[in-house]
Amino acid sequence: MTAEAGARALSGRPAEELTLERLATGELVPGDIRISAETLRAQADLAESRDYGPFAANLRRAAELTALDDAELFHVYEMLRPGRASAAELTELAAWLEAHGAALNAELVRSARDAYVRRGLCR
Amino acid sequence: MSDEGTTRPASSGAARSRRWRRLDLLDARPIHLDQLTVEAPEQGLVAFPTAADRRPSLRMEDGRVVELDGQPEADFDLLDEFIARFGLDLAVAPEAMAIDSLAVARMLVDIDVPRAEIQRLAAGMTPAKLAEVVALLRPAELVLAVAKMRVRRTPSNQAHITNRLDDPALLAADAATAVAYGFRELETTVPVLEHAPSNALALLIGSQVGVPGALTQCSVEEAAELELGLRGLTTYAETISLYGTEGAFVDGDDTPWSKAFLCSAYASRGLKMRVTSGAGAEVLMAAAEGSSMASLESRCVSLTWAIGSQGTQNGGIDGASVAGSVPDGFRELLAENLMAMTRGLESCSGNDTLVSESDLRRMGRTMPLLLAGSDFLFSGFGFVRRHDNMFGPSNLNGEDLDDYLAIQRDWGFDGVLRWPGEATIGERRERAARAVAAVWGELGLGGIDEARIDAAVAADSSQDLPEDRPHAVSDAAAAIRERRIGLLDAAEALRRRGFTDEAERLLAMARERVRGDLLQPAAIFDERMRCLSAFSDPNDYAGPGTGHAVSVARRAEIAAVRGVLDREALLREQASAAGDVELREIGEATAGEDPAEVVVAVSPAFGLALHRALDGLGVGRILREILAGIEEEGARARVVRVRSTIDLGAIGLAGARLAGSGIAVGIQAKGTALIHRRDLRPLQNLELYSVAPIIDARLYRLLGANAARHAKRGRPVPAQNPYTDQAITARYHARVVAMTAVEREHVVAGAPPVELAVAFPPAEPLGVGELAPAAVGLAPVGEEARR
Numbered sequence: 001m002t003a004e005a006g007a008r009a010l011s012g013r014p015a016e017e018l019t020l021e022r023l024a025t026g027e028l029v030p031g032d033i034r035i036s037a038e039t040l041r042a043q044a045d046l047a048e049s050r051d052y053g054p055f056a057a058n059l060r061r062a063a064e065l066t067a068l069d070d071a072e073l074f075h076v077y078e079m080l081r082p083g084r085a086s087a088a089e090l091t092e093l094a095a096w097l098e099a100h101g102a103a104l105n106a107e108l109v110r111s112a113r114d115a116y117v118r119r120g121l122c123r
Numbered sequence: 124m125s126d127e128g129t130t131r132p133a134s135s136g137a138a139r140s141r142r143w144r145r146l147d148l149l150d151a152r153p154i155h156l157d158q159l160t161v162e163a164p165e166q167g168l169v170a171f172p173t174a175a176d177r178r179p180s181l182r183m184e185d186g187r188v189v190e191l192d193g194q195p196e197a198d199f200d201l202l203d204e205f206i207a208r209f210g211l212d213l214a215v216a217p218e219a220m221a222i223d224s225l226a227v228a229r230m231l232v233d234i235d236v237p238r239a240e241i242q243r244l245a246a247g248m249t250p251a252k253l254a255e256v257v258a259l260l261r262p263a264e265l266v267l268a269v270a271k272m273r274v275r276r277t278p279s280n281q282a283h284i285t286n287r288l289d290d291p292a293l294l295a296a297d298a299a300t301a302v303a304y305g306f307r308e309l310e311t312t313v314p315v316l317e318h319a320p321s322n323a324l325a326l327l328i329g330s331q332v333g334v335p336g337a338l339t340q341c342s343v344e345e346a347a348e349l350e351l352g353l354r355g356l357t358t359y360a361e362t363i364s365l366y367g368t369e370g371a372f373v374d375g376d377d378t379p380w381s382k383a384f385l386c387s388a389y390a391s392r393g394l395k396m397r398v399t400s401g402a403g404a405e406v407l408m409a410a411a412e413g414s415s416m417a418s419l420e421s422r423c424v425s426l427t428w429a430i431g432s433q434g435t436q437n438g439g440i441d442g443a444s445v446a447g448s449v450p451d452g453f454r455e456l457l458a459e460n461l462m463a464m465t466r467g468l469e470s471c472s473g474n475d476t477l478v479s480e481s482d483l484r485r486m487g488r489t490m491p492l493l494l495a496g497s498d499f500l501f502s503g504f505g506f507v508r509r510h511d512n513m514f515g516p517s518n519l520n521g522e523d524l525d526d527y528l529a530i531q532r533d534w535g536f537d538g539v540l541r542w543p544g545e546a547t548i549g550e551r552r553e554r555a556a557r558a559v560a561a562v563w564g565e566l567g568l569g570g571i572d573e574a575r576i577d578a579a580v581a582a583d584s585s586q587d588l589p590e591d592r593p594h595a596v597s598d599a600a601a602a603i604r605e606r607r608i609g610l611l612d613a614a615e616a617l618r619r620r621g622f623t624d625e626a627e628r629l630l631a632m633a634r635e636r637v638r639g640d641l642l643q644p645a646a647i648f649d650e651r652m653r654c655l656s657a658f659s660d661p662n663d664y665a666g667p668g669t670g671h672a673v674s675v676a677r678r679a680e681i682a683a684v685r686g687v688l689d690r691e692a693l694l695r696e697q698a699s700a701a702g703d704v705e706l707r708e709i710g711e712a713t714a715g716e717d718p719a720e721v722v723v724a725v726s727p728a729f730g731l732a733l734h735r736a737l738d739g740l741g742v743g744r745i746l747r748e749i750l751a752g753i754e755e756e757g758a759r760a761r762v763v764r765v766r767s768t769i770d771l772g773a774i775g776l777a778g779a780r781l782a783g784s785g786i787a788v789g790i791q792a793k794g795t796a797l798i799h800r801r802d803l804r805p806l807q808n809l810e811l812y813s814v815a816p817i818i819d820a821r822l823y824r825l826l827g828a829n830a831a832r833h834a835k836r837g838r839p840v841p842a843q844n845p846y847t848d849q850a851i852t853a854r855y856h857a858r859v860v861a862m863t864a865v866e867r868e869h870v871v872a873g874a875p876p877v878e879l880a881v882a883f884p885p886a887e888p889l890g891v892g893e894l895a896p897a898a899v900g901l902a903p904v905g906e907e908a909r910r
């Protein structure tokens with residue numbers, strides 16, 4: 001039930017190339033063991049076909065997030081915690097995500113902003 | 124409510140003296156350490172929905188939810204809003220909400236309604252609706268519904284692997300042992316946060332010893348956990364907490380949106396992730412907002428689905444004992460698992476908190492789920508000893524492994540575990556400890572010497588390890604963190620030090636991470652690295668003969684627990700006790716004429732193939748006591764063997780018919796004995812010692828003495844069985860069956876009794892020293908008589 005038989009890592013290296021021989025030559029790098037956006041979208045397609053809509057949506061957001069580094073991820077997470085950001089800052093954050101190819105995540109942030117404003121959770 | 128049962132007796136002496144003393148005993152039982160409490164719906168201290176809970180409702184306008192469970196859109200809290208926007212299939216909702224809850228409850232236990240159909244409808248149900256549905260199920264119905272609704276066909280199990288010292292060699296050895304027992308997910312945590320990278324790496328290495336594919340987790344703060352996962356040191360996470368009220372959520376410094384983002388963040392790094400929720404969490408935070416536990420958990424389950432998590436760890440978790448304190452609490456915990464399953468979510472089903480001081484009660488909590496099966500039966504079976512579990516004791520722990528395997532064997536459910544055998548355990552523990560030492564050495568993380576390896580291999584817990592290097596773990600952890608050591612570094616270190624299999628298995632995990640199948644709902648790898656998930660291995664239970672079946676091979680594995688008696692072992696054990704008497708046949712027995720003669724009639728295999736009775740005494744010792752008792756009372760004994768029957772009544776009666784006095788003692792090799800008289804019917808007798816395991820040498824002597832008193836028309840002294848609270852049948856019945864079979868093999872149909880010449884070895888009896896009761900009985904006959 002592999003969504004994509006010839007999956008490639010974030011670095012572009014095919015999964016099958018993660019071998020002891022290549023390990024010994026020192027050519028494998030951390031990006032070779034990271035999941036790619038394409039693979040996440042393929043898994044999302046599979047999930048969609050099995051009626052796992054919200055799970056598929058999560059994987060599509062995740063696909064966008066492969067392009068962000070850890071610090072950026074934690075910045076977004078921090079901003080989404082209660083009372084951290086003003087409505088304007090969340091609007092800005094959504095725009096920043098949009099500009100970094102993360103339109104779905106931007107949409108999530110905008111919906112958070114609206115709910116936080118209504119429930120008094122904006123800074 | 125009556126105060127009967129909760130009040131103490133009046134303090135006056137008269138009242139106290141008349142109080143039923145049984146209550147003193149019951150007061151002291153461990154169950155009374157569990158604090159039960161009255162229901163308090165306003166605090167959320169109630170298991171299932173009451174009139175105070177929100178009622179199921181859903182109103183839509185133009186494809187938008189404008190009322191959810193009685194709440195108008197303008198008053199939606201964060202959870203309502205997130206669920207309304209992301210967690211409801213609005214195409215199905217009108218149909219699903221229109222079905223009567225009782226009808227849905229019946230669908231859950233109707234084997235003719237497919238799981239997929241219920242899952243389709245559940246996607247359109249509001250939290251209050253699903254809570255109302257599961258509240259209608261009785262315990263047996265819950266069990267059937269769980270068997271049918273869990274998403275993965277093949278059940279699995281998770282272990283907690285921790286130790287108080289965060290010792291890497293012990294973590295690895297325990298991880299490898301847990302995998303040998305059959306666990307497919309291993310969760311660790313740290314008493315000292317900075318140790319996390321060391322624990323994660325040690326667990327990863329140990330988890331891949333023996334067979335590949337066990338998933339590992341290091342439960343720490345989110346940023347640290349993501350970082351470990353990113354570098355391949357862990358493969359999943361499950362401590363992303365959800366709460367059933369907005370107040371609890373915000374107190375936890377999160378919102379459904381922040382959790383949804385975190386969920387995507389984990390997936391973006393290829394990490395499997397499930398959330399955590401469960402009864403009691405909101406109550407403990409005084410933030411239940413007057414809702415029942417099932418109602419709040421139903422909101423959590425809806426939210427789990429809505430944020431796009433593949434599954435949840437629920438069923439109480441840290442608050443399990445809060446649920447346990449109120450009526451129907453344990454039923455509510457199982458209902459939580461069912462709610463997750465009904466929504467198509469992986470269920471990692473709790474049972475990870477010790478819910479009672481009573482062994483009976485804690486197993487009462489877990490048993491129904493074991494019978495039903497789950498994606499993960501425990502969201503942490505405490506594989507380590509209770510005191511070494513840094514999550515706190517689980518409901519079942521390292522102390523309970525053999526009990527668990529026995530119960531699995533009793534019922535034939537697939538509880539996922541097996542007895543790996545001592546040799547396998549020894550090999551895997553050593554391999555794992557050495558692999559960690561090799562990686563530590565190769566990567567310069569500090570030396571783990573031979574003595575430490577040996578100690579870890581043998582250690583039952585960290586109490587068996589010296590605490591001689593307080594900074595070793597934090598130094599190693601700091602190095603792993605600063606040098607960004609990851610899975611590839613560990614694999615290369617293993618390869619260089621000759622741990623090729625383990626290096627390859629680490630790479631196999633890396634390949635799977637790139638492929639992403641482990642993100643699928645309820646995904647695990649089996650021991651051949653096949654990914655089993657809701658998609659590749661969907662639960663297809665539809666009644667008897669369907670769903671997950673215990674294969675012939677698996678059944679053999681389940682059957683092969685420790686300490687199983689077989690015929691060869693019994694005969695070896697019996698042969699080892701031979702030699703404390705020599706019984707020589709001297710011809711067909713004839714009727715005696717001496718009125719003072721008592722016959723001792725022994726069974727067909729007595730002293731031939733069977734040499735030790737159930738009480739541990741050698742048959743020679745028993746015979747000596749009986750003979751001594753007879754002689755003390757001035758009678759004369761003659762010993763015969765009855766060969767034609769194993770029935771004790773018939774043996775005794777045959778002896779009595781040969782005795783000059785008409786009185787005989789009959790005895791079987793297992794130690795059951797009686798006194799018979801020639802004019803009685805076979806099943807009548809004068810005295811019977813029926814419970815062989817508790818008869819001691821003194822009683823056998825008394826039996827002989829009483830036989831003599833009967834012979835001389837004297838007055839016997841009544842023999843009373845000793846007090847015992849042993850599970851006599853559990854301890855001895857398998858042995859009785861085996862010994863009786865041997866007796867029967869020695870039967871010669873129609874053969875007359877033969878007379879026996881009895882010779883005792885001159886020195887101390889031989890070969891009876893193995894069992895304690897026999898050792899006690901070694902005192903010379905004369906000395907025993909003086910007591």
